[in-house]
Amino acid sequence: MAWRLGGPRLLEEKTLQKRPFGKTGWQVSEIGFGAWAIGxxxxxxxxxxxESALNAALDQGMTFIDTADVYGDGRSERLIARVLKSRGRDGLVVATKAGRKVNPHVSAGYTPAVLERYIDDSLRNLEVDALDVVQLHCPPTEVYYRPxxxxxxxxxxxxxKLKSYGVSVENVEQALKALEYPITSVQIIFNMFRLRPIERFFARALEQQVAIIARVPLASGLLTGKLSTxxxxxxxxxxxxxxxxxxFDVGETFSGVPYDVGLQAVEELRAISGNVPLAQLALRWIxxxxxxxxxxxxxxxxxQAAGNAKAASLPALTDKQMAAVRDTYERLIRPHVHQRW
Structure with a gap:
């Protein structure tokens, strides 16, 4: 059993179940750390x-960290570098993103020279010689048609400068188009309020051994069950x-679901969570x-980081629970998001 010094006391390091990250040969924890909030x-x-949040996530066995150059204009990347410098990078995968600095954010702004400059900035911020994964950061749709x-x-x-690359997308159409390129991963919004990726995209990604990173998994906090009017x-x-x-795209905030509708749906979902915190049930559903x-x-x-990790140890949802999530989605959520994203 491994231990590390964590402030005034020793913290037991835990291990989450891992899944293969595309064709890279890497294995990553099935719950990772999204570093937008710390940026x-x-x-x-x-x-x-x-730093406490990131350390707690790593103590719980998370081995995948996702960030971006625009999260706090590099602050998120620099915080990650500081924490990893103190505890080591072995067994960790850090994915960052590039492209959102383009202003105005249009396809013409994406050029090889511009992207390389952004990547050089991330190399400095993260204090590494090569980035594990760089993702195009929700570029305009036209970029996917520029080989x-x-x-x-x-x-x-x-x-x-890179070990691999992928894309972060706004919608399923972009995700499917991205699969035409030799990408390692696709990051896409997937949660109880966003079911469309299940229909076609998941099967295609599995077939091509492309990793799927599920972002906005708690619908900007709605699926924690802690928000109210x-x-x-x-x-x-x-x-x-x-x-x-x-x-930016409204789908990034509350998954594009009107706030009042989201709160109504959460009350229905809370009924199937029993004694399990809704946030953990929502992550286990994914x-x-x-x-x-x-x-x-x-x-x-x-x-919050420790609570997120606990989701992975929950038992599988029952058929009844899975059906209840689908029913709530079809009645309340689908009309607002399904065809848009």
């Missing part, structure tokens, strides 16, 4: 809380400033799908 756009998170962009990423693999959000929290898609490689809930403190 920015989720209200104030101190460096101390951010030269993916060829540029291939060249950066040859240069040794009285909940308020800080001005710099995207759940306040992007409620209607003012800053793991019911073999096509999913890793779910990446965020955490703003150590308690």
């Amino acid at each position: 920015g756009s989720w209200g104030d998170v101190s460096d101390r809380d951010a 030269e962009i993916f060829e540029a990423l291939d060249k950066m693999v040859v240069k040794g 009285q909940s308020t959000f800080a001005a710099d929290d995207h759940r306040q400033f992007n409620r209607h898609g003012e800053a 793991l019911m799908f073999d096509a999913v490689t890793v779910a990446i809930p965020g955490a703003k403190n150590a308690e």
